Amino acid sequence: MQIITNFKFMFSFFILCIVINKVLSIVVFFISKKNVTITQSHSLFSRNDLKTSDTEDILEHLCNVLEEWGYKNPTISENLEEIICYKNNIATVVYYLRDKEEVIGSEELYPIVGKARVKKINNCIIVTTSYFDSNLNNGIKSIKKSGMDLKIIDCNELTKLIRENIEKQILAEGAV
Structure with missing residues (x-):
């Protein structure tokens, strides 16, 4: 039973690492683009x-x-x-x-x-x-x-x- 619990934990941790890696790569992509800053803000038209x-x-x-x-x-x-x-x-x-x-x-x-x-x-x-x-x-x-x-x-x-x-x-x- 302990092996199954450890496996679930490790598998969940692995998936979390993949998601974090993907998010970080997207953030780096937008930061590295020319003329685009991460602080640009756009308000909705009202x-x-x-x-x-x-x-x-x-x-x-x-x-x-x-x-x-x-x-x-x-x-x-x-x-x-x-x-x-x-x-x-x-x-x-x-x-x-x-x-x-x-x-x-x-x-x-x-x-x-x-x-x-x-x-x-x-x-x-x-x-x-x-x-x-x-x-x-x-x-x-x-x-x-x-x-x-x-x-x-x-x-x-x-x-x-x-x-x-x-x-x-x-x-x-x-x-x-």
Whole structure:
């Protein structure tokens, strides 16, 4: 019985040594990488960051997200209110509304869709740092019935998308 107990202890100790060795080799790898220090810190992107970030930064993240979704050549307009991009050679316009109101309703939605129609674009994504009115579904249904492909992204979803984008950038850089 004593032999079995000793064997279990030695086997457990051996596995522990292997795990510690692997962890140390990973730490050494990251310490030895150029331009990466073990003290680099990255905070998660939050709703508060969404309110305090520059419009250009938010639009840059949006362009990255659009590219991940398969959109090509996202181009930010000079007025920083829209992004034009293409998917399967079909144009899509992304309108960015920054804290215009706390809640975006149908009355704000229709003029934006009108801008897309003037450009002869039938694919539209509306992104806001605010919230959409809970009664907006009827307006969206009527817009979609008219032939417009419309998607909306509110502050919660935008925060999540940007956070995921930042995490992917961190992983691509190899930072810890």
